[in-house]
Amino acid sequence: MNIFREIFYGGLSLIVGMTVTARRLFRPLVTVQYPRRRIPLSEAYRGHIELKFFEDAGAHKCIVCFNCEKTCPSGVIRLEGVKLREKGPKTLTGYLIDFSLCSLCGLCVEICPTQTLQYSGQYELVGETRSDCLIDLLARLNKRVEQKEKTAKN
């Protein structure tokens, strides 16, 4: 008799399982067809870093202190600056990051004394070669500023 009981209750458990899946068959989908529909990114999403543009200064506020370069665990950041004035900080001439090395820890953003670094929030990063991972932050900033001026003019 034991075996018949097991068959009965086993069969019952299978039917219970099938009702669970059957109910789902008519529920709305939870996935999104990605390139056609996108879901909003979280505010905290990091992405690679970029230079912040300060309206009051009309530029970024990088003082070439090399803190970000020194604190980066993976050697992502390469900074260049020259001394243009006798007093005061250096002027930034080049800010290159190799995103292929970056682990998105955000230590550089946290350590920046002038808070001139921010996350770009970009997530669609496709490149064909390694050099596509090299990002020139200064050029990006200039491009952004130009675009802003263009839209302001229009």
Next chain:
Amino acid sequence: MSYLLSSEWSRLILGLLVAVGFSQLNALFLVWLERKIAGHIQLRPGPMEVGPHGLLQTIADAVKLMGKELILPLKADRKLFFVAPVLVFTPVLVGFLVLPFAKNMIIHDLNVGVLLIFAFSTFTVPAILSGGWASNNKYALLGAVRSVGQNVAYEIPLLLAAMSIVLMANSLSFSEIVHAQRRLWFIFVQPVAGIIYLISATAETNRAPFDIPEAESELVAGFHTEYSGMGFGLFFLAEYTNMFIVCAVATSLFFGGWTGPFGISLGIPGIVWFLFKTYVLIFHLMWVRWTFPRVRFDQLMNFAWKVLIPISLANFVVTAVVVKFV
């Protein structure tokens, strides 16, 4: 020449051509259906991009498969390796010869149709075994060995369940079996045989939860691990066509074939009834596949030998006694 053109032969050849075409189209459709059902059960849309609701996705996949290289593994048995996929597909086509799609839509109404279809369905076993053996791969061999054990075990309850119906209808011909059900479907008279048939058919077609010959989490892909391109494609097609055939047989044996329930046909043509019932059964198989985990091999064998075979045997004997004396 005139012999070849005689109605019986031309009917056979034409029928076979239609069967080839239908089985391909049907398999493509079933693959799409399976992915769609799986998707919706899992709260995702399934194929969506190629064609309306992804309807052309499987065609695109098939074209891709045809373009792939056929890779022959090192030290594989060349002849067996390439013969196996062809071998697995042939019995499937033979099945179409005797299936009663509607009252007068049988390619060849053999008086031993049931026997023929089950005899040829056994043919997939050597095909799978040779495919697994020839691959020179341990996973493939394990899968093939499992497949043989499983198919031999499940053939018996499958046949016993079908034989109960044969006893009831007193015929081995599909059209006569369907004819015998015009008032009451055999599933209401023989529910036990019906359930046993469906379970064994799932195992026969190597479908989840009995898909242990190709259990992807254990044996990578089982007997067709080493197959690429259309070699794999043929195994795949055969699986889905097999599924159609076992469901079509179930429709004719238990669900009244081309007749409506209780003799009410509602003016709907027989072939529509037949295909409708077959696809409902196929949907059921897919639903089961996307619900349950896989059973273990020894449990599967135990289930066949200790549960299914005794019950189906008892059912068979009781049926015989009842048919004889009542």
Next chain:
Amino acid sequence: MAEQDTTRASQRVYTLNLGPQHPSTHGVLRVLLDLDGEYIVKADPVIGYGHRGHEKMGENRQYRQFLPNTSRMDYLSGMLFNHGFVLAVEKLAGIQVPERAKYIRVIASELNRISSHLLWFGTYLLDLGGFTPFLYAFDDREQILDILDSVSGSRLTYSYCRFGGVSRDIDSKFIDMTRAFLKRMEKRWADYDGLVTKNIIFIRRTRDVGVIDAELARRYGVTGPNLRACGVAFDVRRSEPYEVYDRFEFEVPTGSRGDALDRYSVRFMEMRQSCRIIAQALDHLPQGDFMAGKVPQKLAPPRGEVYSAFESARGLSAYYLVSDGGPGPYRCHIRVPSFGNLNVLNDVLPGTLVADAISILGSIDVVIPEIDR
């Protein structure tokens, strides 16, 4: 005569190389199986394919710079390992952490534990051949990832904790999302029960499969849910409470047989306990700072050593740090639970079927990159 028999036996046995490229070895694990038919005669897990030298990396960089590494060892419970490292360094440097930060960390850690268990649940069912529960579990897990994403900005490698607090305060949106998740899960347990836990096929696949008894577990250093399934109620959160775990009411679920089914149900009960802890932490979440005020940019803890254990999703994990007063640890050792949990396979697998080997491997829930580090 006897000699003949052994040669015949050795001819019968063949070696199956399960992995490192196999659908269900969870990472790059290779198990050398000696098989007699489908029965396993000998099992030998081979590890080390994913070695990246995390411990050494910890030793040649500053404490802070090791933070992103912590969530890349056990990538499924990144928050827990992140949390554990921060705890160890705080203990070493004597940093006081604000109350609010402690609660936030506990909430984030427990969420991570649930997400890790859900992923385990899904992949385990995948190993057993059930594909649908896998995606249901991922649907739930996605909710947790969204919640953690909203505060840490990352979905897997969180790097959220900082020495003295956390990198970002949680807001009312986070709390609402978490509460909604807890409510959602209450309904989901019944679905999982119906679909899997009570399913006869599942029970047959797991009951009395891969039995680990308490003695075997002790010999191999098995911890976590695998140990609790043998009936030993050992949980670091209870036995040596860190952070604020001593303030919450929760049970340490245990099993009795130590088989795969027990490991399964222990993990399931743990998820519910984690939900309980999160609910309590949300109720008693104090106001205040989320970051200690005075933490120097360059940490240079005094000479000394610290061993700080925590309960990761897989069991007893710990950081052992030795400081020589410099900016980075002199020695950084990490105790990971998966190593002991995996090696128990040596004793458990022989005598079982290949299908069971996959089931057992899945049920002990190993993360291979954690072992390889």
